[in-house]
Amino acid sequence: MKCLCPTLPDAFYVEDGPKGFIEALAEKDYSSENWKRLYECPTCATMWVVDEWDKYGHQVASRLRE
Numbered sequence: 001m002k003c004l005c006p007t008l009p010d011a012f013y014v015e016d017g018p019k020g021f022i023e024a025l026a027e028k029d030y031s032s033e034n035w036k037r038l039y040e041c042p043t044c045a046t047m048w049v050v051d052e053w054d055k056y057g058h059q060v061a062s063r064l065r066e
Contacts, residue, residue: 003043005063014050014059021061022050038064 004018014022025039025048035052047064051057 003041005041005044005046008061008063010065011060011062014061017061 004021008017022039024041026042027037028040028047029038030036031038035054037050037052039048039050040046041048048061049064050061051059053059
């Protein structure tokens with residue numbers, strides 16, 4: 001998948017984002033306390049925090065700036 005990170009907003013609902021976005025990222029860490037996963041784009045090295053999927057809420061992807 002072509003890197004779309006520069007075209008994406010800093011935070012968005014994964015279901016509204018590009019198809020296959022999460023699958024194209026490399027998982028770096030998981031926090032069971034916060035129910036979040038840390039991903040890195042293998043092309044541009046942008047880091048993303050993604051909420052764990054929950055059938056009662058939206059899964060949000062947020063770009064890390066620092």
